[in-house]
Structure formats: C-alpha cells, structure tokens
Amino acid sequence: MLPLSKIQPCLLEDLSETEIVKCLKDLSDGFTKSRHKIDDLYASRKHISSYASFYLPTNMYKMEFLLSQLPEKLLEQLRGSTIIEVGTGPGTYIFALIEALKCQMCSFVGVDHSPLMLEQAKKLHDSLYPCSDITWRADIPKVDGEKTLVFGNSLNEMGHYSALKLVKSNKAKIVICIEPGTKDSFENMGQFREGMIKDGYQILYPCTSNGPCPIIKDKKDDWCHQVVRTKLDDSIERLSQMIKLDRKTMPAIFHVYIRNEFAALNDSSGKYRIVRTVKNIKHAFLWDICLTEGDDNKIVRIEVMKKDFKKKEVKLLEAMSTGHLIDFEITKKLSADKWRVKLSHSILDEL
Ligand SMILES: C[S@@+](CC[C@H](N)C(=O)[O-])C[C@H]1O[C@@H](n2cnc3c(N)ncnc32)[C@H](O)[C@@H]1O
Known part of the structure; x- marks a missing residue:
C-alpha cells in the first residue's frame, strides 16, 4: 500500500x-x-x-x-x-x-x-x-x-x-x-x-x-x-x-x-467463519469454523477435500488469510463437531 x-x-x-x-x-x-x-x-x-x-x-x-x-x-x-x-x-x-x-x-x-x-x-x-x-x-x-x-x-x-x-x-x-x-x-x-x-x-x-x-x-x-x-x-x-x-x-x-x-447490514447469519487453518494434509485442509446454532455459537472442525479444486485454486487456499466467511455442503458428519464438507467455490473470488 x-x-x-x-x-x-x-x-x-x-x-x-x-x-x-x-x-x-x-x-x-x-x-x-x-x-x-x-x-x-x-x-x-x-x-x-x-x-x-x-x-x-x-x-x-x-x-x-x-x-x-x-x-x-x-x-x-x-x-x-x-x-x-x-x-x-x-x-x-x-x-x-x-x-x-x-x-x-x-x-x-x-x-x-x-x-x-x-x-x-x-x-x-x-x-x-x-x-x-x-x-x-x-x-x-x-x-x-x-x-x-x-x-x-x-x-x-x-x-x-x-x-x-x-x-x-x-x-x-x-x-x-x-x-x-x-x-x-x-x-x-x-x-x-x-x-x-x-x-x-x-x-x-x-x-x-x-x-x-x-x-x-x-x-x-x-x-x-x-x-x-x-x-x-x-x-x-x-x-x-x-x-x-x-x-x-x-x-x-x-x-x-x-x-x-442497523443490524440489517449484517450478512453473516447462516454462514460460517474460518477461525483457524489447523492443518494442510495431503488430501485435505483442516479448518476450524465458528457458526451459530440457535442462541449459541460453536466451533466445528471441517475437512475440505482438495480434489474438489484445481491445482492453482489449492495454492490460493493454502496462502489465504484466516477470517473469511464461507459456505459449504456437509458431505459426511464424522462426529458432532467434525464434518467433511464440499466448500462453495465463491471464496475463490475473494482470494
Ligand atoms: C500501538 S500505537 C497504534 C497506532 C496505530 N493505531 C497503529 O495501529 O499503527 C497505540 C497508540 O495509541 C495511543 N493511545 C493509547 N491510549 C490512548 C488514549 N487513551 N487516548 C489517545 N491515544 C491513546 C498511543 O499514544 C499510541 O500512539
């Protein structure tokens, strides 16, 4: 800058x-x-x-x-x-x-x-x-x-x-x-x-x-x-x-x-915030996300499969900052607070 x-x-x-x-x-x-x-x-x-x-x-x-x-x-x-x-x-x-x-x-x-x-x-x-x-x-x-x-x-x-x-x-x-x-x-x-x-x-x-x-x-x-x-x-x-x-x-x-x-300006309800990029393993990214459930907020660990992305998109995800709002579809609940997901590609527009 x-x-x-x-x-x-x-x-x-x-x-x-x-x-x-x-x-x-x-x-x-x-x-x-x-x-x-x-x-x-x-x-x-x-x-x-x-x-x-x-x-x-x-x-x-x-x-x-x-x-x-x-x-x-x-x-x-x-x-x-x-x-x-x-x-x-x-x-x-x-x-x-x-x-x-x-x-x-x-x-x-x-x-x-x-x-x-x-x-x-x-x-x-x-x-x-x-x-x-x-x-x-x-x-x-x-x-x-x-x-x-x-x-x-x-x-x-x-x-x-x-x-x-x-x-x-x-x-x-x-x-x-x-x-x-x-x-x-x-x-x-x-x-x-x-x-x-x-x-x-x-x-x-x-x-x-x-x-x-x-x-x-x-x-x-x-x-x-x-x-x-x-x-x-x-x-x-x-x-x-x-x-x-x-x-x-x-x-x-x-x-x-x-x-x-002015709370109507809030666009984050129903979405998920990445609060930590935990690990980058061979086939997936492990990220912690924060989400709202009822009156509560909770943290869930998600597994984002790399095969859903092209090589250069994986590189962008590896280098991204933490704190983005994301959207995804749950493909498998591995446990109550560990999910495998299909990440929406809309995040790539921000990177
Ligand atoms: C670490 S510097 C941050 C400067 C700038 N905001 C930045 O992030 O680069 C903290 C500044 O806050 C000022 N500061 C601390 N307490 C303050 C107060 N109560 N009123 C006004 N200025 C204050 C200090 O003088 C100092 O310039």
Whole structure:
C-alpha cells in the first residue's frame, strides 16, 4: 500500500537503517515485554519515526483485509460517517481507509495523546494526502452526524472500560477494532464485546451472532484471532528480517460492531467463519469454523477435500488469510463437531 520510499521523506527524523532497527527492537520489546517503557518511546522522535517506517505500512494491510470481508452496504455507511481513529499513532488506519475506500470525500479525525505521533501523522498527511479532510487532535471533538470509531492497537493500551465509555459518549454508529492477535488482547476484547452487546450493539465480525463466544464459554485454552497473509515490499521485508519480526503473516483480532437499529447490514447469519487453518494434509485442509446454532455459537472442525479444486485454486487456499466467511455442503458428519464438507467455490473470488 505505502512503500517505505514514499514514507521516508516525511519522517520526523532522518534515520539510518541501523538506527531504525535499534528503535524497532525497543518498540517490539515495549509492546510485548516492557509495557511500562511505552510512554517514553512515544515521546522519542526517533522511535516515532521508526514506528512510522515499519508498523504503519504493515498494519495498513490489516485494514485492507478487514474491509474486504465486510458487506458493501456497511462500507457505504462507513463512507457516509465521520471516521475517528482513537490512538491513531502516525495516522495508520486513516491512511489505510483513504487508500482502501478510495474516498477523498470522507471526513476523518485522528486522535492521540502523544503530541509526537500527531506531529508525525500531520507530516505524512501534508505530503501524501494533502487533499484529504483530516483533523489531528488530542481528544474527540463534538461532531454532527453519524460517527465511526476505529481502535487500532490502542484498545489494549487504554483498556476495554475506557473504550466502552468513548463509544457510549460519542454514540458511535459503527465501531472497528484491529488489535494485537494475542491471548491477553483476546481477554480484553472479550470484555469489550460483552460491554458492547449490553450497550445495544450487534457484532458483525468475526462472530456470526451476539451469542456467547464458545472459546470463552467452554473455557478453552485458546484465543480467537485472524491471520493476515501478505507480500511486503523489499525494503520492509529487509527490516522485518533484521528485527526478526514476521510481517508477512500477521495475527490480529478484528471486531466490527454496529448499533442494533442497523443490524440489517449484517450478512453473516447462516454462514460460517474460518477461525483457524489447523492443518494442510495431503488430501485435505483442516479448518476450524465458528457458526451459530440457535442462541449459541460453536466451533466445528471441517475437512475440505482438495480434489474438489484445481491445482492453482489449492495454492490460493493454502496462502489465504484466516477470517473469511464461507459456505459449504456437509458431505459426511464424522462426529458432532467434525464434518467433511464440499466448500462453495465463491471464496475463490475473494482470494
Ligand atoms: C500501538 S500505537 C497504534 C497506532 C496505530 N493505531 C497503529 O495501529 O499503527 C497505540 C497508540 O495509541 C495511543 N493511545 C493509547 N491510549 C490512548 C488514549 N487513551 N487516548 C489517545 N491515544 C491513546 C498511543 O499514544 C499510541 O500512539
């Protein structure tokens, strides 16, 4: 989406590759092990520039993938609302939305409590998207009309309670979350989901209904997340190898909500969501899917026979991201929660 060569001239600091690699290692350590250091890193021009060099262009792919999974009717509503990214950092998901929705006419607000992140975002905005209507601020302003709130790797930093308060006080119509694909983040998102449903929202992604999450209900030692698989440009791939952080296969937790009165925009009922690609064996793919049965959601393991597909289609299925909505016909129930299926070929149109 955005190659490093386009980002580099707009960074707060002109850094050598060695400096970027060192700062990225500090940031990665801050995100995973030393969270107490993160505010200091957000106050350093070098670290903000490094974040913008690496996390911004790679995270943008996550939004592109998520939008490809949402119904067009919902995207229309998104375009018609003011889109506010809370914890925007260098403007990551605002720029991703501009690129993916092709909407020069949309209004955006980027909110962050780090002044340096906002300075970096503004610099990228002025150089790369000068015609886009974006306001950068430390808090959410009063806005007329419908609002979409986007939380991108920020809900885990502010906690589910603060995020729920923001959703409520701003009466958001649509809420999009793109959060780290970790177990801790899943717990936080589980509490956020519960609060959102109580507050009158319908979850559109990844769940196919507001019923309880089977992983939480059955206390499974597991977490629901998606995996975005992508190709990177050479310069980013090089950075990724130098800091030993794979960005071609990115785990993430995506949630999308809409206020209950717009629940008709949901197109996932009666369908199945792939929540894990478990194994690729010689004759079949083994995938875990989540589906709705009555008031409940449950997980079933399906066996998708490769012989139903051409060779190049099998290759596409092998390389696909996790999180697609699929349709199939059950050919044999191997047990209550293990089915052999004939997959509808419609998924190939999305790959
Ligand atoms: C990991 S960065 C994510 C940036 C961007 N959304 C992305 O995914 O690339 C988290 C950002 O959230 C901001 N943040 C955390 N808590 C916040 C809060 N309560 N209000 C505003 N910004 C917040 C931080 O300053 C930081 O810039």
